[in-house]
Amino acid sequence: MKNECDPKNKKMAEEFPGGLKWTKQRKRVYQILKDVTEPLSAAQIYARMDAWEQEQYAVSTIYRILAAFEENSLVDKTTWMGEGTVVYELKHPGHVHYAVCLECHKRIPLEHCPLHMSASHLHPADGKQEYEADGFTVVSHKIELYGYCKECQEKR
Amino acid sequence: MKNECDPKNKKMAEEFPGGLKWTKQRKRVYQILKDVTEPLSAAQIYARMDAWEQEQYAVSTIYRILAAFEENSLVDKTTWMGEGTVVYELKHPGHVHYAVCLECHKRIPLEHCPLHMSASHLHPADGKQEYEADGFTVVSHKIELYGYCKECQEKR
């Protein structure tokens, strides 16, 4: 075989796990997730799919693609706290947290993880690490801050 | 008016916001949430409702009650990580966070909030307090830790 997987366009290959077929719709989902800064729901992704071209896509496909991506550790599956809808985001090298405005529901990604001890204390990198009761080994964490964004504060 | 709200039985009155009628089904939901240590889904609550007596309850009622409770800040609405289902728990005086075992899905309430700056830095008590980008005023926060509990670590 040739290099990696470049029948014609070598540009779109990137980092893709073995068993996954690099189909048109998967490229698109992947690209969409890459272009945004915050997690998207299946519905949102679906909306952006045919926004680009007038192709025919099925919602079910999106779900299946996202499931496949998740199994291959390409994406993280989450939910906003307090909401039922599931959202997906490309697995970031580092994790991201958000501040959520209680008024306008805007979500502001935080630059730094507010958990001070994070990298060193909470991450698995350096093997077992205890935290709080019962020798629980923390692998990852999720944080959401709630409050009011600049704009909404001013409207008062 | 009398004291607080004691027509006959003063015992079951407790801390209930003004506009809410203290009905049989609301008492029950409230009591159920009070008796458990971890958040419950509407379905779980519903299950426990008629487990007690053979009364007739409607699922929709549960949802409406929970919505009402939430609006009146009696409960917190959350979701487990990556799962779509919404769960409710009584609003604790202080906030509570959990460590969730990725293996057995056990939830361990944390004694202390892992956010160091919490009380001082993240709480609204002392008025405006900036945190990260854009003068966002943090009012509250939610944290979940993921990892492996003692038992599940040993099974390896």
Place this chain on the structure above:
DNA sequence: ATCAGTGCAAACGATTTGCACCTCG
């Protein structure tokens, strides 16, 4: 050519809503 991946439509589970009746205050 083959089998994973896809579209479509039906199935499903969780949550919401309209309406008539009931009950707390």
Place this chain on the structure above:
DNA sequence: CGAGGTGCAAATCGTTTGCACTGAT
């Protein structure tokens, strides 16, 4: 008594699944 709360059933929303077909390898 009257507004708010409830039961019931139908409606809606997000997600999943079965099946026949298509396309990437």
